Amino acid sequence: MIERIPQSVAKRVVFKTFLAADHVTAGGEGLTVPVQVSKNGGDFANLATPANATHMNPHNCGWYYIDLAAADTDTLGPLIVRGTEGTIDPVEVVFQVVAATNAGFSALPDAAPGANGGLPTVDANNHVNGVTDTVTATLANGAHGGAAATLTLLSGVISNTGGVALTINGSTKGMEISGSGGDGLTVTGAGANTYGIYVQGASKGVGMYGAAVGLDIAASAGNGITAVGTGGYDILADIKGDITGTLTTVTTLTNLPAITNNWITAAGITASALNGKGDWMTLGAGSESYTHTVYDTDGSTPLAGVSVWVSTDAAGTNVIAGIDVSDAAGQVTFALNPGTAYLWCQLPGKTFSNPTTITVTDV
Numbered sequence: 001m002i003e004r005i006p007q008s009v010a011k012r013v014v015f016k017t018f019l020a021a022d023h024v025t026a027g028g029e030g031l032t033v034p035v036q037v038s039k040n041g042g043d044f045a046n047l048a049t050p051a052n053a054t055h056m057n058p059h060n061c062g063w064y065y066i067d068l069a070a071a072d073t074d075t076l077g078p079l080i081v082r083g084t085e086g087t088i089d090p091v092e093v094v095f096q097v098v099a100a101t102n103a104g105f106s107a108l109p110d111a112a113p114g115a116n117g118g119l120p121t122v123d124a125n126n127h128v129n130g131v132t133d134t135v136t137a138t139l140a141n142g143a144h145g146g147a148a149a150t151l152t153l154l155s156g157v158i159s160n161t162g163g164v165a166l167t168i169n170g171s172t173k174g175m176e177i178s179g180s181g182g183d184g185l186t187v188t189g190a191g192a193n194t195y196g197i198y199v200q201g202a203s204k205g206v207g208m209y210g211a212a213v214g215l216d217i218a219a220s221a222g223n224g225i226t227a228v229g230t231g232g233y234d235i236l237a238d239i240k241g242d243i244t245g246t247l248t249t250v251t252t253l254t255n256l257p258a259i260t261n262n263w264i265t266a267a268g269i270t271a272s273a274l275n276g277k278g279d280w281m282t283l284g285a286g287s288e289s290y291t292h293t294v295y296d297t298d299g300s301t302p303l304a305g306v307s308v309w310v311s312t313d314a315a316g317t318n319v320i321a322g323i324d325v326s327d328a329a330g331q332v333t334f335a336l337n338p339g340t341a342y343l344w345c346q347l348p349g350k351t352f353s354n355p356t357t358i359t360v361t362d363v
Contacts, residue, residue, distance in 0.1 A: 005079070006100035008070045013081050013095075015053075017062040017088040026062030027088040030055050034084065035066045039097075040077030048072050053083050064091075073097050076104075284310065284321030284335035290360050294330045294345055302330025306347045310334055314342050314355055338362040 005011050017027025033053040036044040048071035053064035066081065073079060076097050083091040101118070102108035111118035120128050168175050177185045208215045217225055284290075294306045309322025320341070321334040342355035 002078075002094055002096050004096045004098045004103055005073060006103070007076055007097050008074045009100065010070055011068045011073055011095075012065055013068060013093055014056070014063060014065045015081075015083060015091045015093050017064060017083075017085075017091055020087060020089050023089055027064075027085075028062070031064075031085050031088065033064055033088070033091070036082050037068070037072055038078075038080040038082070039075040040079075042075075044080075044082055062088075283324050283333065286321075286335045286337035286360070288336055288338060288360050288363060289333060290336045290358070291331055291333045292343060292358065294326045294332070297350070302326075302328075303347070303350070304328050304330060306330070306332075306345050306350070308332045308346075309344050310336060310358075311342045311344065311355065314357075316342065316344060316355060336360045 017031065017033070019025045019027055034046075035051065035053055036046055038044045047066075048069050051066065053066045056063045056065055064083065066083070068081070073095075076099065079095045079097050081093045081095070096104075098104035099110055101110050101112055109118050113119045114121040114129060123129055292308065294303045294308065295301060296303045304326050306326040307323050308326060309319055309324070312318045312320055321336060322332075322344075324332040324334065326332050338360050341358050341360060343358050344354045345352040345356070346354075
């Protein structure tokens with residue numbers, strides 16, 4: 001069987017010589033045996049560095065060797081190594097030079113391990129090193145002995161700078177994550193400034209669409225969502241749309257975004273706990289026009305985009321006007337009745353001393 005040798009690698013070739021007189025007796029010691037090679041059926045030629053074969057050791061029964069350089073094995077295909085000397089039969093050894101990456105087997109990639117197109121490699125923890133090219137996979141029921149296929153990513157990144165990195169489609173569910181005896185999904189960012197899950201998009205960070213429900217998170221015995229941020233926010237998000245469910249515990253409620261006019265509908269207020277807490281569709285129903293200017297923390301710079309509302313009590317339970325949003329001059333205007341009222345301000349990233357006691361006078 002012809003030996004396969006990798007392309008462009010140094011190779012020591014050994015061969016045995018026999019005397020030409022009887023073709024049986026081993027060749028003598030210390031012969032000068034020049035060596036040539038034929039690459040892929042080409043003419044015989046000297047080695048890249050012309051050399052003679054070396055007699056291995058005294059009394060070794062005619063064995064010699066020649067060291068081929070990488071330049072001697074640089075051509076794919078048959079390689080014939082030929083040695084000649086007047087007192088011996090010509091010696092010829094045949095090799096098959098194959099690609100160093102896959103040994104000529106088409107089932108293996110013709111690329112170095114870990115390189116683009118090559119076999120994946122593992123790190124010191126026996127985890128597959130990062131995959132940075134586009135990954136396309138079809139995982140279907142029945143693909144693995146009748147069970148749904150499983151895709152496990154131990155480490156690395158799935159990315160595609162030209163479009164979608166990963167798309168998961170299902171006739172009933174795009175993705176279902178279940179934990180039979182624990183958590184369905186646990187994501188931990190171990191570093192001091194890392195995130196458990198960080199999703200960012202130029203248009204949407206996360207877009208969830210369903211014919212019935214965009215996102216349904218349920219727990220048979222416990223919390224549907226548990227989020228703990230040890231160094232900042234538990235949940236930091238800009239939310240647009242309808243939210244249905246129960247918040248069992250709200251420890252801190254801050255940085256609500258400014259609510260634009262008519263964002264809360266009359267029908268929604270009627271069906272909610274806000275019903276009866278004030279006129280949310282107007283800026284008050286009093287007899288006097290009251291204008292308030294909101295300033296930044298320096299006390300002198302007008303602050304735009306602040307959500308402002310007015311209540312009759314310091315606890316803020318009876319809202320009578322608002323929400324209005326301060327204009328470029330930092331001003332909001334309400335229709336209030338004469339007397340004492342309480343004004344509330346809110347803007348993400350800003351802290352206000354709520355409430356501010358105001359006095360509305362009869363003009």
